[in-house]
Amino acid sequence: MNANAQLSRRQFLSLAGGLAAVCGLGLVGCGGSGTSAATTAAASTDAATDDSANITxxxxxxxxxxxxxxxxxxxxxxxxxxxxxxxxxxxxxxxxxxxxxxxxxxxxxxxxxxxxxxxxxxxxxxxxxxxxxxxxxxMLNGQVVVVKKDSGIASLADLAGKAVITQTDSAALEVLQGDKADLATTFASLETIGDYNTAFMQLESGAVDAVACDLSISQYQLAAKPDAYTQLDEALSSEHYxxxxxxxxxxxxxxxxxxxxxxxxxxxxxxxxxxxxxxxxxxxxxxxx
Structure with missing residues (x-):
């Protein structure tokens, strides 16, 4: 209920007789109409003042x-x-x-x-x-998991007890803290790092067991080192850039x-x-x- 409606209700309760009741209800109606008009006007103003494309x-x-x-x-x-x-x-x-x-x-x-x-x-x-x-x-994208080829990890279920790393504030992290939070609870750890290049260095050195990342990042790393890494068949999610x-x-x-x-x-x-x-x-x- 908006402020005008609340005011009208108070006025209604303070008045006596049928005429007062009608007036009180009338005020409620006016309050609702005014709010709708104001909202529409504000939206129109926002659209009219959007000059964001006027850039050099x-x-x-x-x-x-x-x-x-x-x-x-x-x-x-x-x-x-x-x-x-x-x-x-x-x-x-x-x-x-x-x-x-x-x-x-x-x-x-x-x-x-x-x-x-x-x-x-x-x-x-x-x-x-x-x-x-x-x-x-x-661009179509997805969140996937990359592991070393000789790791013995073949599915998301195999990540139980493993150390997984992803980029700070990444889509992969959001998925693992959201829709795939139950999966993440099976990890030995879910670590974050500033960039994916360093994450893959960690994977290569054995400091972590898997990298959760964008499909595009996985494709890039696999193209660069096809004998070192493999991508799990099951994706974490599908999304868009x-x-x-x-x-x-x-x-x-x-x-x-x-x-x-x-x-x-x-x-x-x-x-x-x-x-x-x-x-x-x-x-x-x-x-x-």
Missing amino acids: QLTVGFDQAYPPYGFVGDDGQFTGFDLDLAAEVCSRNSWDIQLEPIDWDAKDTLLSSGAITCIWNGFTMEGREDDYTFSEPY AVGFKKGSQQLADKVTETLKAMDADGFVKDLCDKYASYGISYDNWLLK
Whole structure:
């Protein structure tokens, strides 16, 4: 019940007779109508003031240790599938691009403050819909588990009593603390670390028994070391990648989606997928067709 309705009820109780009752009910009705109108007006104002697409520079926040979506290349320069996508989107919209490697834990603060315009780095949208305004999803992804080939671990059930590691604030961690929390309780430990490159170093050294990660990360690691690792057949979850913007930046999100669709239509995306095929990127997983 809203404040106006409560006020009318109090007035109603203080008045006597049928006429007073009618007046009291009338006040209740007026209170409800006013609230609805105010809400509609506020929503219209928010939509009218969204000028998020009126930019000259797109500052892309990304994890520089997240191949093949964003990482440091052999030449020491930032590269990756998502960074190439972002650069082409900026080129087609006459925007400058600024690549900003970030501490993943600080991404929300950086986005809210305006230090970055978006998070574009294999960013899973499921479970985060209320926290960001997203582009349409552009890539199919999933959460999987990678183990050493000689580990004897062949299923999720075999992880009981094992040490599992994943990235801090990752989609894999969210799954293991959510839908797969019962599975995680069977682990000897569930550890977190700042980046997946270090997580796989831990796996290779034997410090942990398994890495829970994005499908794309698994594909990249298996392509790099096919004799060292294997991916369990059973996935932890299935989800989608999208570009995350500050809440309310719908016009900018729509502009990026529109440009990505145009890039697919003229063959740019297919060529880019082929460029990163050796890293585990497949055009079959592209969604904006």
